[in-house]
Amino acid sequence: MLVHAGNSRGAMRGERLCPAEVKRGLLDGNPWQADPSLANLSGVADALAGNGPAHRIIIDATASGEVADYHAHWLEQGIHVVTACKLGSGTTLERWRAINDAVARGNARYGDSATVGAGLPLLRNIRDLQAGGDTIHSIAGVLSGSLAWLFNHYDGQQPFSQLVLQAKDAGYTEPDPREDLSGDDVRRKILILARAAGVPLASDEVAVDSLLELAADGASADAGLEALDAPMAERFEAASAAGAQLGFIARLQDGRARVGLERLDATHPLAGGAGTDNRVAIWSDRYCDQPLVIQGPGAGAGVTAAGLLDDALRIARSTPD
Amino acid sequence: MLVHAGNSRGAMRGERLCPAEVKRGLLDGNPWQADPSLANLSGVADALAGNGPAHRIIIDATASGEVADYHAHWLEQGIHVVTACKLGSGTTLERWRAINDAVARGNARYGDSATVGAGLPLLRNIRDLQAGGDTIHSIAGVLSGSLAWLFNHYDGQQPFSQLVLQAKDAGYTEPDPREDLSGDDVRRKILILARAAGVPLASDEVAVDSLLELAADGASADAGLEALDAPMAERFEAASAAGAQLGFIARLQDGRARVGLERLDATHPLAGGAGTDNRVAIWSDRYCDQPLVIQGPGAGAGVTAAGLLDDALRIARSTPD
Incomplete structure (x- = not known):
């Protein structure tokens, strides 16, 4: 279930968010639904804490280096990361190694299909x-x-x-x-x-x-x-x-x-x-x-979204509940 | 480990067969090593019985309908089948359904990468x-x-x-x-x-x-x-x-x-x-x-063998010991 959704202008949080409402709230900029204070990246993981779902997955569909800098941090906490953003493993060796090391420790998986070729296998x-x-x-x-x-x-x-x-x-x-x-x-x-x-x-x-x-x-x-x-x-x-x-x-x-x-x-x-x-x-x-x-x-919103969904489903199916 | 190897002329069985010896014995037709009585297909599964390896896998690199007829039978017994032979799932609906049903019951997996395109994904x-x-x-x-x-x-x-x-x-x-x-x-x-x-x-x-x-x-x-x-x-x-x-x-x-x-x-x-x-x-x-x-x-011994190996490794890695 979707518990947090955000873009650079704000975020929404709830026990069970409805995608259609999220779209209206975030993309159409309806201010009573989007709370800018929640858009703070350091708090994103909090939404997944507690008695949340068994598979904690953060999906990064941004082009933001700031978000990519959190990938390793989230993985370290056992939160799976699925990303279309190339800035995690396509920029500095240091950032790539941090992600790689976190994955190697085995707490969480990194879904990167959508970073190259928009989800082409x-x-x-x-x-x-x-x-x-x-x-x-x-x-x-x-x-x-x-x-x-x-x-x-x-x-x-x-x-x-x-x-x-x-x-x-x-x-x-x-x-x-x-x-x-x-x-x-x-x-x-x-x-x-x-x-x-x-x-x-x-x-x-x-x-x-x-x-x-x-x-x-x-x-x-x-x-x-x-x-x-x-x-x-x-x-x-x-x-x-x-x-x-x-x-x-x-x-x-x-x-x-x-x-x-x-x-x-x-x-x-x-x-x-x-x-x-x-x-x-x-x-x-x-x-x-x-x-x-x-x-x-190798480009387009549909195939990129499908690549992200593939990775999220693969992680959900192949990791223990 | 390899416990049984056979072709249409004979077979070898042992606790731990050496591939090089198997090749000499079977392909070069060295009669003291190849035992025709073992080539009986109904006995192939016996080689995998008892205190054998955790992952029981039969690899079919023949072009034989007789062998393909055993695929469903082996799967029913919980023995994984990896095959380059198209006659299992590429001929009658009845044979394909028997294989499919056996796989659906979840006891064993069917590795068929090498049946089309010699292991192309x-x-x-x-x-x-x-x-x-x-x-x-x-x-x-x-x-x-x-x-x-x-x-x-x-x-x-x-x-x-x-x-x-x-x-x-x-x-x-x-x-x-x-x-x-x-x-x-x-x-x-x-x-x-x-x-x-x-x-x-x-x-x-x-x-x-x-x-x-x-x-x-x-x-x-x-x-x-x-x-x-x-x-x-x-x-x-x-x-x-x-x-x-x-x-x-x-x-x-x-x-x-x-x-x-x-x-x-x-x-x-x-x-x-x-x-x-x-x-x-x-x-x-x-x-x-x-x-x-x-x-x-999409053809060739090397890529076909690699396709068979891929499937065998994938089964060994993804099924419980």
């Missing part, structure tokens, strides 16, 4: 392979729904910056699309996958070729986006001439990770997909010639 | 989706490693029958390649996937357009293969002219299943892959616009 399959004795050698993937959409639609006919604004209008990018183009989001996702595959990289060990750097004249704001048009058209022409397509690819190989624009032959395992599809190829002892490939929508 | 992901509350609407896939190889290599330049013989020589097909071309193997696999997805189809409810029927003049044996060349070239030309490729596709849709040759546009979720790659697209409530796609090598 990526982390689960990487862990399943290893549980069966396989060793992961490398991972390569299209890990950003917004960048996937851009390169699935960019045909060199219209300016790249126009397409970015179109993606922004359609809600596929962050409010400032430069956050997507910077590659920072993809850096966090390849870190999460690498760490799950047994390569504990630090955040600054990922080499990121930001798309923003293509606009090398350093123009700011909207001018910056237009500065991308010429270099992107040039890269598109060169790739097309070679029968290839462009993709923004994250790679883990030989213990090193990098993120950036690549040319993909038509037969490359990462060529293909549509819309905001994420696509990840995994090479291992077992999948050494041809990789295991998992593909599907 | 297909069945597991289909079941995981449903466990999270998702409903599968349709499944479409390239489910035969040998047919995938044939259509990944057929370019209309050489006669199709030549390519079939090449695949046979490379060991990608059954000893008689017509068994692959008949579509019977693919029929069994789509039955297994459909039943796992909650659609308990009978075997004769799958419409199979056998490639052999393309050679409609009814010529026998090798003449039959050559009779394929003209109709296949014709279909290849027509597909190429439309910018499409050919694939041998199994589909489950609206509760019905069919298997046969299809044209796939370059952007189709099933276009792509290489070698003997299997590729399966799953549409569900959650994956409604773009499907979840899983791709990877």
Whole structure:
């Protein structure tokens, strides 16, 4: 049962909250229901104390580093954490280790399916392979729904910056699309996958070729986006001439990770997909010639919510009452 | 520990068998080690009786209907069954129901990862989706490693029958390649996937357009293969002219299943892959616009053995000692 729900503006608490009421109270900002004093993060765990439910689970659907900083703390207290927020295990090694150590002590589980690929079964399959004795050698993937959409639609006919604004209008990018183009989001996702595959990289060990750097004249704001048009058209022409397509690819190989624009032959395992599809190829002892490939929508409220629900149900079913 | 190992010619039994010796004894046909009287299937369970190991697991890596007929019987006795043999849950509804009912009674688990896609995580992901509350609407896939190889290599330049013989020589097909071309193997696999997805189809409810029927003049044996060349070239030309490729596709849709040759546009979720790659697209409530796609090598001793090992380890880890 739902005993506490909150966002950055307030929170509601009760013995048995009704999701529809929570939605009205929190999202529609109805002030008589949302109590700002409860939004204090240090008190969230209190809602689960006492004669509460057997499975104490906190679900983090924020993009907040402040909340992610509590993940290890909650796990230490035996509270399961299910999260779509990449900032727990996709940023500093220190924060990831704290989460990992807390999970290793066995009091609580960490549900992180929704942190990469919006609930696509990526982390689960990487862990399943290893549980069966396989060793992961490398991972390569299209890990950003917004960048996937851009390169699935960019045909060199219209300016790249126009397409970015179109993606922004359609809600596929962050409010400032430069956050997507910077590659920072993809850096966090390849870190999460690498760490799950047994390569504990630090955040600054990922080499990121930001798309923003293509606009090398350093123009700011909207001018910056237009500065991308010429270099992107040039890269598109060169790739097309070679029968290839462009993709923004994250790679883990030989213990090193990098993120950036690549040319993909038509037969490359990462060529293909549509819309905001994420696509990840995994090479291992077992999948050494041809990789295991998992593909599907990697962004969206529905699939992200489903990923969170999967993890919560899995935890509830597999841990003792 | 390994207490019994057998093939159709004999078997070995001991308190703690050494795999290397078993291999020499059974595969190299060393008669002083292999005892034909032990190969009696009705006695296999005896090897696991008494003060044996806590987890009693029988691994079936045969292609034998006789062995598959014992699956339900072993499960009823509380012995876990891990199988690469499709004849247990991919043939009659009666046999599948007996296995399903035995598993439902909860005494033992059935590890069937290796029955479709040689251990690719297909069945597991289909079941995981449903466990999270998702409903599968349709499944479409390239489910035969040998047919995938044939259509990944057929370019209309050489006669199709030549390519079939090449695949046979490379060991990608059954000893008689017509068994692959008949579509019977693919029929069994789509039955297994459909039943796992909650659609308990009978075997004769799958419409199979056998490639052999393309050679409609009814010529026998090798003449039959050559009779394929003209109709296949014709279909290849027509597909190429439309910018499409050919694939041998199994589909489950609206509760019905069919298997046969299809044209796939370059952007189709099933276009792509290489070698003997299997590729399966799953549409569900959650994956409604773009499907979840899983791709990877779907044939080979290594990946099949790994799939069997995965299931055995998962059972050993998740069931009480």
